[in-house]
Amino acid sequence: MRALPWSPQDFAPGLAIELLVMQPTPFCNIACDYCYLAERDAVRFMSVDVVRAAIRNARDSGLLGRELDIVWHAGEPLAAPVSFYERAFDIIDEEVGTTVPVRHSMQTNGMLIDERWCELFVRYGVHVGVSVDGPAGIHDRHRRTRDGRPTHARVMQGIERLQRAGVDFDALAVVTDASLERADDIIDFFLDSGIVRAGFNVDEQEGIRTGSSLTGADSRVRAFFTRVFERAADVPERLRIREMHEAVGRVATGLPIVTVAGRPLPANPQVLPFATTTVDCEGRFSCFSPELIDQTHADYGSFVFGDVLNDRMIDALASDRFAAVFDDILAGCDACRAACPYFSLCGGGAPVNKLNEGGSFRIAETRYCRQTIQTPIELAMAALEAELLPEHRPLTID
Numbered sequence: 001m002r003a004l005p006w007s008p009q010d011f012a013p014g015l016a017i018e019l020l021v022m023q024p025t026p027f028c029n030i031a032c033d034y035c036y037l038a039e040r041d042a043v044r045f046m047s048v049d050v051v052r053a054a055i056r057n058a059r060d061s062g063l064l065g066r067e068l069d070i071v072w073h074a075g076e077p078l079a080a081p082v083s084f085y086e087r088a089f090d091i092i093d094e095e096v097g098t099t100v101p102v103r104h105s106m107q108t109n110g111m112l113i114d115e116r117w118c119e120l121f122v123r124y125g126v127h128v129g130v131s132v133d134g135p136a137g138i139h140d141r142h143r144r145t146r147d148g149r150p151t152h153a154r155v156m157q158g159i160e161r162l163q164r165a166g167v168d169f170d171a172l173a174v175v176t177d178a179s180l181e182r183a184d185d186i187i188d189f190f191l192d193s194g195i196v197r198a199g200f201n202v203d204e205q206e207g208i209r210t211g212s213s214l215t216g217a218d219s220r221v222r223a224f225f226t227r228v229f230e231r232a233a234d235v236p237e238r239l240r241i242r243e244m245h246e247a248v249g250r251v252a253t254g255l256p257i258v259t260v261a262g263r264p265l266p267a268n269p270q271v272l273p274f275a276t277t278t279v280d281c282e283g284r285f286s287c288f289s290p291e292l293i294d295q296t297h298a299d300y301g302s303f304v305f306g307d308v309l310n311d312r313m314i315d316a317l318a319s320d321r322f323a324a325v326f327d328d329i330l331a332g333c334d335a336c337r338a339a340c341p342y343f344s345l346c347g348g349g350a351p352v353n354k355l356n357e358g359g360s361f362r363i364a365e366t367r368y369c370r371q372t373i374q375t376p377i378e379l380a381m382a383a384l385e386a387e388l389l390p391e392h393r394p395l396t397i398d
Ligand code: SF4
Pocket: 336, 337, 340, 341, 342, 343, 346, 347, 348, 349, 350, 364, 365, 366, 369, 370, 373, 374
């Protein structure tokens, strides 16, 4: 472990928040059985004072770059009222709008979308992600209300409202064991529903979800993504799959390189301090993987590094606990560099998955990264090779 705490001078180019995750409430209005949130029953909401303190703190800590993405997420962001977001967006605009372009997005279960929400999304240019796992038979296996009722029909009403209002949105599907042999049904569902962009999150072992339906299912997950990519490649003008798009981008250009205390590192916003910063409804802040904010660990205690109302964000960098977490995350990157051929395209994955699957930030591979990083990269590489080296082109070897 490094003897000294970190300072902003150890990073080139400098430290900046790329993604600010604002958690307006831990509460969720439904109860999916694969949910990782410990406090989804807790009815607490962020105040506009916390919103103002968070954005001022980021600015006064010198952590704002040339632009800023803010995602409102976890629990269900639409459980907070429209009026909260009107005020929150205006405050953020007042504080930084003239110097830093801000893009807002929300990740929602879609149950509460009505015309007022659509007006808000259009007025503020909010990008929306809607969780829908595919057709009802797949989606309703896991995404149910607290009293066990299915949610698919109401989510689709929300999606239709977004479409009528011309709101920019993506679908986000959790891949579970129930999805793996149903790739065609899921793609048909997206196409039939007029969904033009979709992403897949694998069922993760994280937080209070201590297992995953995809444990031991690597080859089936690979077959699933193979079929998804094949289908999407047939209709590129009608459907874009996030994992395919991102993997092709990574293979084509690699990740930019940053320098951490003189060591080059592929830029991965989950391992660089503050690149991903999370603020919860009470103003507590964390960084690295957003899910860490709710977790504790015997080696570190909490992953909360301060609160935006009382502590300058940047000062967290000099704390012993921050140094312990960051040093172990860097050790995990070193393990990845030594073991994984995809390190330059990944940059060390998601620390929270290393901790929750393997018990340590210091490890390399996880099931999560095999299924959701390595597999898409391998499929993208195979597709590019097939394009560059078609069978009819003879290979000459001297
Ligand atoms: S794909 Fe996995 S093992 Fe490879 S660099 Fe990323 S996190 Fe590390």
